[in-house]
Amino acid sequence: MHVVFDFAGVLFRWQPVHMLQRELPHRARDEASARHWAEAIFQGYGGDWADFDRGTVSVPDLVRRIAARTGLGEDEVRTVVEAVPRELHPVPETVALLHRLQAAGRRLFYLSNMPLSYAEHLERTHAFLGCFEAGVISARVNWIKPEAPIFELAAARFGAAPASLLFLDDVAANVQAARAAGWQALQFVDAEACESLMRDRGWW
Numbered sequence: 001m002h003v004v005f006d007f008a009g010v011l012f013r014w015q016p017v018h019m020l021q022r023e024l025p026h027r028a029r030d031e032a033s034a035r036h037w038a039e040a041i042f043q044g045y046g047g048d049w050a051d052f053d054r055g056t057v058s059v060p061d062l063v064r065r066i067a068a069r070t071g072l073g074e075d076e077v078r079t080v081v082e083a084v085p086r087e088l089h090p091v092p093e094t095v096a097l098l099h100r101l102q103a104a105g106r107r108l109f110y111l112s113n114m115p116l117s118y119a120e121h122l123e124r125t126h127a128f129l130g131c132f133e134a135g136v137i138s139a140r141v142n143w144i145k146p147e148a149p150i151f152e153l154a155a156a157r158f159g160a161a162p163a164s165l166l167f168l169d170d171v172a173a174n175v176q177a178a179r180a181a182g183w184q185a186l187q188f189v190d191a192e193a194c195e196s197l198m199r200d201r202g203w204w
Contacts, residue, residue, distance in 0.1 A: 001166045001203045007112035009170035010188045011094050014087040023083050040070045053113040055139030085121040093191035095128050102131050110135035111154045113144045146177030
């Protein structure tokens with residue numbers, strides 16, 4: 001079984017509420033106001049942000065769109081957009097899981113919704129991404145999860161039959177889409193639970 005990792009939410013985590021309190025303290029004065037602005041800016045990673053993940057909107061256009069929609073100043077939105085990559089921190093337990101899978105001889109791939117500039121930042125910054133044989137970033141292919149074509153494209157790029165791919169993602173809709181594409185998939189909670197399930201199901 002080949003293992004395919006999502007990035008954000010599995011290998012990397014971040015805290016948008018805390019980031020907004022640091023980057024826009026005059027707006028995000030407390031946790032409630034920070035949550036309000038996080039919802040307004042990121043739209044649950046739909047809307048404008050989904051187009052950014054898809055690679056069909058540039059940073060300047062994204063900034064203008066979010067500013068017009070939320071009433072924030074363009075300089076405020078730009079500050080937030082530029083801060084996000086620095087906030088994506090590796091999850092040590094998941095990185096350790098990645099290394100154990102590599103030591104066990106598994107072929108490792110990734111499939112992630114992510115803007116191009118963010119993906120490039122992670123690739124430059126984290127040597128452990130060299131564990132992956134190949135991967136698909138949504139902004140490079142103009143499809144996003146949970147859309148079916150991104151799973152078809154990924155399986156073809158990995159040179160693997162869908163049934164031989166085990167996808168780890170923290171978002172239920174993405175897990176369901178992977179299964180619909182013929183992949184095996186687990187909704188990721190943490191590395192320990194993931195490894196236990198993989199061993200129980202004979203996927204290790």
